[in-house]
Amino acid sequence: MNEGETQAQVDAVASFEGVYAQLEQAVARLDAGGLGLEESIAVYETGVRLARRCKEMLDAAELRVSELEQDMAGALTTLPLDDEEPD
Amino acid sequence: MLSLTVTQIGSHLRGLLEMDPILTDIWVSGEISNLSRPQSGHIYFTLKDEAAQLRCALFRPRQTIASLTAVDHGAQVLAHGYVSFYEQRGDLQLYVDAVQPAGLGVLAAEFERLRARLEAEGLFALERKRALPLFPRRIGVVTSSTGAVFQDICHVLTRRWPLVEVLLAPTLVQGDGAATGVVLALERLNRRNDVDVIVLARGGGSMEDLWAFNEEAVARAIFASRVPVVSAVGHETDYTIADWVADVRAPTPSAAAELLVPDQLEIAARLGGREQQLRAGMRRALDRLQQDVEQALRLLDRYRPDASRLGAGVRALLETMRRRLTHELEMRQQRLAGRMNELGALSPSGTLTRGYALVHRADGELIVRAAEAHAGDSIRVRMVDDDFGARVEGGDGADRGNGATRQTRPRPVPAGQERLL
Numbered sequence: 001m002n003e004g005e006t007q008a009q010v011d012a013v014a015s016f017e018g019v020y021a022q023l024e025q026a027v028a029r030l031d032a033g034g035l036g037l038e039e040s041i042a043v044y045e046t047g048v049r050l051a052r053r054c055k056e057m058l059d060a061a062e063l064r065v066s067e068l069e070q071d072m073a074g075a076l077t078t079l080p081l082d083d084e085e086p087d
Numbered sequence: 088m089l090s091l092t093v094t095q096i097g098s099h100l101r102g103l104l105e106m107d108p109i110l111t112d113i114w115v116s117g118e119i120s121n122l123s124r125p126q127s128g129h130i131y132f133t134l135k136d137e138a139a140q141l142r143c144a145l146f147r148p149r150q151t152i153a154s155l156t157a158v159d160h161g162a163q164v165l166a167h168g169y170v171s172f173y174e175q176r177g178d179l180q181l182y183v184d185a186v187q188p189a190g191l192g193v194l195a196a197e198f199e200r201l202r203a204r205l206e207a208e209g210l211f212a213l214e215r216k217r218a219l220p221l222f223p224r225r226i227g228v229v230t231s232s233t234g235a236v237f238q239d240i241c242h243v244l245t246r247r248w249p250l251v252e253v254l255l256a257p258t259l260v261q262g263d264g265a266a267t268g269v270v271l272a273l274e275r276l277n278r279r280n281d282v283d284v285i286v287l288a289r290g291g292g293s294m295e296d297l298w299a300f301n302e303e304a305v306a307r308a309i310f311a312s313r314v315p316v317v318s319a320v321g322h323e324t325d326y327t328i329a330d331w332v333a334d335v336r337a338p339t340p341s342a343a344a345e346l347l348v349p350d351q352l353e354i355a356a357r358l359g360g361r362e363q364q365l366r367a368g369m370r371r372a373l374d375r376l377q378q379d380v381e382q383a384l385r386l387l388d389r390y391r392p393d394a395s396r397l398g399a400g401v402r403a404l405l406e407t408m409r410r411r412l413t414h415e416l417e418m419r420q421q422r423l424a425g426r427m428n429e430l431g432a433l434s435p436s437g438t439l440t441r442g443y444a445l446v447h448r449a450d451g452e453l454i455v456r457a458a459e460a461h462a463g464d465s466i467r468v469r470m471v472d473d474d475f476g477a478r479v480e481g482g483d484g485a486d487r488g489n490g491a492t493r494q495t496r497p498r499p500v501p502a503g504q505e506r507l508l
Contacts, residue, residue, distance in 0.1 A: 016250055017222040020354075027361050030368030033375070037419060040372035041426065047365040051358050058351050061249040065241060067232070068256045068275055 016057050023050040097174035104179075110170040114193050115141065115181055119162045130158060134166060134181065143168075145183040151203065154186035163189040165196045194294050198301055202328055205303070210310045211331040217315040219335060219347065223283040225252045226347060227276035227314070229269060230288040232257035236340045240288060243344035251348055254282060260289040265299035270308040277313050284347060285314050287329055288340040291322040300327035309333055319343035373423060380416045384409060428453065445469040 026047035029035070035043060091099070104110050117134035124130050130145040143166060145154065157164050167185040172178070185203075187196035205211065226244070230236050237255060244251055256276050258268030269287065276282050287300070287309070299305060300320045309316050309332040318333035319340040330336040337343035387409050428445070446454045447467045454460055464479040 015222070015224060017220075017224075020222070023358075023361055027364045027368070030365055030372070033368070033371060035372060037372060037376050037423075040369060041423065044365050044369045045426075048362065051362050051365075054358055055355065057250060058355060061351075063241060063245045063249040063251070063253065065253045065255065068254065068272075 014057075016054065019050055019053050019057070023047060023054060026050060094174070097172060097177070101172040101174060104171050105169070107170075112167075112169065113181075114165050114167045114196060116163070116165050116189050116193070117141070119158060119160060119164055122158065122160045130155075132158065134164075141170075141181050142178055143181045143183050145186065149184045151185070153199065153203070154183070157186040157188050165189050165191075165193055167196065167200055194298070198294070198328070201301060201303060201306075202331070205306055205328060205332070210306055215310075216334045219315055219317070220283045222349065223251055223347060225254055225282050227254045227256055227279075227282040227285040228288060229256045229258060229272040229276070229285060230340070231260045234290065236288050236290050239341045240286065240344045243341050244348060247345065247350050248348035249351070254279075259299075261292065261296045261299060266302040266305050269299060269305050273308045273312055273316075282314055284317065285312065286317045286319055286337075286340070286343050286347065287333065288319045288343060289321065290340070291325065297321050297325060297327050300329040302328075305329055306332045317343050317347065369423075373420070376419075377416065380412055384412060387412075442470075 026043050030040065030043050030047065115134055117136050117140075119132045120135055120140075121133040122130070123132065128147040130150065132143050132145075134141045134143055145158070145166075165187045166181060166183045167187075168181050168183040170179065170181050173180050185196070185200040187199060191199075209215075228237060228240060230240075232255060241253060244253060254276070256272035258272045259265040260269070273285065273287075276285050289297070289300070297320055300318070306328050309318070309329055315334040316332075317335045317337055318327070318329045319337040319342065320327050320329055323338035335346065337346060387405060445468075446460070447469065448454055448459075449465045449467070454466065460466065460479045462479055462481060466477050466479060467474050468477050
């Protein structure tokens with residue numbers, strides 16, 4: 001399994017799009033009504049936590065830039081463009 | 088001494104011509120003369136200039152409206168095709184597939200020829216164009232590593248959606264090797280599995296400067312790209328063939344960055360809206376439950392007058408049920424209000440993080456309007472991190488602007504020293 005696949009899997013779990021979609025689902029469930037009080041509270045709490053997670057992701061984000069690079073062996077690696085932590 | 092038949096010479100000549108790289112794909116400029124349109128539908132003419140002339144044949148299947156319009160007696164044209172030897176008649180001929188007025192220049196003529204051919208092949212088809220991802224996670228940028236274009240794109244992305252990752256696939260964007268470089272970059276990005284969308288970007292320039300993005304190889308590489316491609320080449324008024332093959336055309340590289348990602352401010356506002364929807368949904372659920380319980384209570388009340396006919400024991404039972412239901416409802420309301428207060432305090436709309444505070448009376452009830460706070464009241468002020476006690480000073484109710492004055496810790500004020508605070 002190459003690094004690209006692992007990264008993609010991690011991204012899939014944590015992706016903004018995924019969390020946002022779950023938030024929309026929670027809102028839709030609560031809007032649809034018909035839930036008991038306990039379930040309504042549960043959906044409400046979930047929804048608020050999801051919205052907070054979205055906001056956290058936005059607040060914490062910093063653009064990450066990298067560049068396709070060829071190493072000595074000719075294989076393709078990526079190199080971050082800001083020189084703080086090499087890949 | 089070598090001796091060949093005429094046929095052999097003819098064949099040899101044709102072979103030589105058809106192998107020559109210049110003669111197999113050439114634009115020839117000259118003046119049209121000896122124009123003939125026989126009944127066969129084919130068109131024959133001679134291209135000439137001051138020192139030479141060349142026979143030309145434009146056969147029916149190769150004729151287009153554009154070339155037919157350009158072919159006229161005495162017209163100065165650019166004719167495209169390949170040169171070969173027609174053995175049967177011993178004629179050296181240019182077999183023509185496109186004719187353009189010479190005034191446009193050879194670049195424009197070649198551009199038009201390529202555009203028409205690729206369009207006919209279906210490379211520009213609208214049905215094939217893919218939608219761009221709404222929240223891309225990684226954007227591949229094919230552009231020069233020097234110059235302002237890449238910087239501009241990164242600036243816009245930082246402002247709008249810093250969540251995204253940018254992967255630069257550097258290449259020459261003009262001159263020799265540019266077309267190959269772009270094709271290679273597209274292939275490398277497509278080989279990965281983490282790039283959601285690709286941008287081809289380069290700044291403004293002349294038609295020569297932008298020519299790499301008109302090359303057939305680049306067009307085919309864009310067409311073959313599994314990842315959706317946005318073309319952002321040149322200025323708003325520059326159109327290249329890449330623009331037509333790509334899934335989306337952006338007028339400039341900065342405009343491309345705008346359309347690739349959402350605006351975080353807009354999304355943040357939408358998040359706030361969703362929160363409001365959640366609260367409204369919660370209130371509705373609570374209202375509904377309250378109605379249900381009240382209805383149950385009313386039903387019980389209806390039986391009360393008849394209860395005197397039932398035993399005292401049954402009467403007592405009905406009373407107990409009534410009391411319990413009322414109590415249960417009140418408790419649930421309180422619990423919910425408490426939970427909503429807590430969650431409201433942690434709410435991501437960021438009210439508290441921006442310095443707003445929740446103000447409670449001593450008995451725990453939330454103060455929503457300044458008019459509810461009276462001089463001398465003890466209040467608790469809840470900020471995002473903690474809460475503290477305070478006392479209301481100043482005037483009363485509606486005739487006051489900001490009523491509450493904050494003290495960081497409740498401490499006794501020595502007589503006569505109030506003014507110093």
